[in-house]
Amino acid sequence: MPELPEVEVTRRRLERELIGSRFKQVVPRVKKLRLPVPANLDQVLSGRMLRAIARRGKYLLFDCEVGWLLVHLGMTGFLKLLRSAPPPGKHDHLDFIFEDGQLLRFYDPRKFGVVTWFIGDPQQHPLLAEIGPEPLGKGFEGEYLFGASRGRKVAVKQLIMNSAVVAGVGNIYANEALFRARIRPDRAAGDLTPLECTELVATIRDVLKESIKEGDACLVAEETVAYYPQTFKVYGRSGESCHKCNEPLEEIRIGGRSTVFCRGCQK
Ligand SMILES: [Zn+2]
Numbered sequence: 001m002p003e004l005p006e007v008e009v010t011r012r013r014l015e016r017e018l019i020g021s022r023f024k025q026v027v028p029r030v031k032k033l034r035l036p037v038p039a040n041l042d043q044v045l046s047g048r049m050l051r052a053i054a055r056r057g058k059y060l061l062f063d064c065e066v067g068w069l070l071v072h073l074g075m076t077g078f079l080k081l082l083r084s085a086p087p088p089g090k091h092d093h094l095d096f097i098f099e100d101g102q103l104l105r106f107y108d109p110r111k112f113g114v115v116t117w118f119i120g121d122p123q124q125h126p127l128l129a130e131i132g133p134e135p136l137g138k139g140f141e142g143e144y145l146f147g148a149s150r151g152r153k154v155a156v157k158q159l160i161m162n163s164a165v166v167a168g169v170g171n172i173y174a175n176e177a178l179f180r181a182r183i184r185p186d187r188a189a190g191d192l193t194p195l196e197c198t199e200l201v202a203t204i205r206d207v208l209k210e211s212i213k214e215g216d217a218c219l220v221a222e223e224t225v226a227y228y229p230q231t232f233k234v235y236g237r238s239g240e241s242c243h244k245c246n247e248p249l250e251e252i253r254i255g256g257r258s259t260v261f262c263r264g265c266q267k
Contacts, residue, residue, distance in 0.1 A: 001075050001076070001170065002058065002073040002077065002078065003168070003170035003171075003173060004167075004168035004169070004173070004208060005211035005215055006073075006215065006228075007055060007059075007060060007073065007168070008055055008212050008215075009216055009228070010060065010073075010078070010079060011053050011054075011055045011060055012216060014053055014060075014104070015052075015053045017081055017102065018050050018053070018081075018102065018104065019050060019051070020049065020050070020051075021049070021050055021099065021100050021102060022047060022048065022049050022098060022099040022100075023046055023049075023050070023064070023096060023098060023099070024046065024047075024098055025042060025046060025095075026041040026046070026094065026096055027042070027094065027095040027097065028042075029088065029092070029093050029094065030094070033111045033112070033113045033115060034072075034074060034113060034114050035114050036116075037094065037115050037116070038116060040117075041094075041115075044066065044067065044117060045096070048064045048065045048066060049065055050062060050063070050098075051064070051065060054122075056123065056128050056131060056167065057128070057131045057134070057163060058072060058073070058167075058168045058170075059071065059072050059114075059127065059128060060072075060073075061122045066119070067117055067120075068119075068122040068125075069115070069116075069117060070115070070116045070117070070118055070125060070127065070128075071106070071113070071114065071115050072114040072127075073108070074110065074112030074113030074114065075110050075112045076109045076110040077108035077110075077112070077113035079104055079105065079106055079107070080092075080104070081102065081104055082102070082103040082104075083101065083102065083103075084101075084103070085097070085103050089107075091107050091109045092106070092107050093111070094106040094115055114127070130163075130164055131167045132148075132162075132163060132164050132165045132166045132167055133167065134166075134167050134168075135204050136208060136209065140204075140205075141198075141201060142195075142197040142199075142200075142201050142202075143194070143197075145160075145165075145166075145192075145200060145201055146192065146194050146197040148165050149189040149190055149192050149197065151190050152188070152189040152190045153188050153189070154188070154189050155185060155187065155188070155254050156184075156186075156188070156189045156192060156200075157174050157175075157178060157185035157255075157257075157259060158189075158255045159189040160174050160177070160178075160200070161174050161255070161257075169204055171235075171258065172232065172235045173204065173207050173211070175232070175235045175258075175259060175261070176203075176207045176233055176235055177203040177204040177206075177207050178266065179233050179234045179261060179265070179266060180203040180206065180233070181196065181203040182265055182267060183199075183266055184261060184263075184266040185254055185259045185261050185266070186254055211230060214228065214230060215230075234260040234261060234262070237260060238250065238251035238260045239251070242264065242265060244262065244265050245262065247262060247263070249261065249262055250263055
């Protein structure tokens with residue numbers, strides 16, 4: 001699943017290649033993904049310039065002069081940036097063709113992604129209005145997390161994966177950040193101390209930033225803009241030895257999601 005770093009790496013790559021280009025044509029091949037795909041996209045976008053690409057949580061926000069294209073990659077989606085137009089495959093659901101010949105193709109086998117159109121301030125869009133602060137932005141500080149966790153019996157891992165508390169911290173990065181902060185993922189959120197909240201905010205920021213840096217530096221296949229290989233300290237390493245203490249890592253399920261931690265290092 002594309003997580004926040006993959007979406008941010010995608011945003012940066014597309015920003016470098018596409019800003020200032022004008023849309024020539026939009027070719028939708030599906031009527032609906034997670035939400036209906038607007039039928040008038042070709043009409044509203046043709047001739048418009050792509051002015052900027054922003055990100056909110058895991059949504060990409062394309063500033064198209066007269067309105068905003070909102071894109072979410074869902075569970076299995078990614079955007080391909082192509083220099084030519086090979087025949088579309090079964091899961092290539094939309095093509096955005098630019099006047100300079102570039103083609104942005106939306107691929108999504110499971111169709112949980114979103115492509116929609118919004119006129120006005122995109123932060124007011126119903127999909128975005130309830131999202132909490134950006135993990136890499138202002139507003140996500142130790143004090144904030146301490147306040148947001150008071151009285152909460154929910155596991156701390158679930159709290160930081162709740163997008164109303166903080167935007168876009170997915171399963172992988174929640175596992176990694178809790179390991180670095182030496183906090184057990186199944187602790188009650190309300191039990192965290194102010195110091196632990198400060199530490200956890202710092203480790204969340206660190207794991208996301210490092211992953212973005214890794215993705216930026218990675219030479220990806222020309223047509224793929226979302227995924228890159230990564231190495232993790234705990235995620236996907238159940239039963240393997242802890243990098244700090246050498247004891248085997250344990251796996252439990254929290255909220256139905258795989259959770260790997262070290263009993264010795266995380267309290
Ligand atoms: Zn350990």
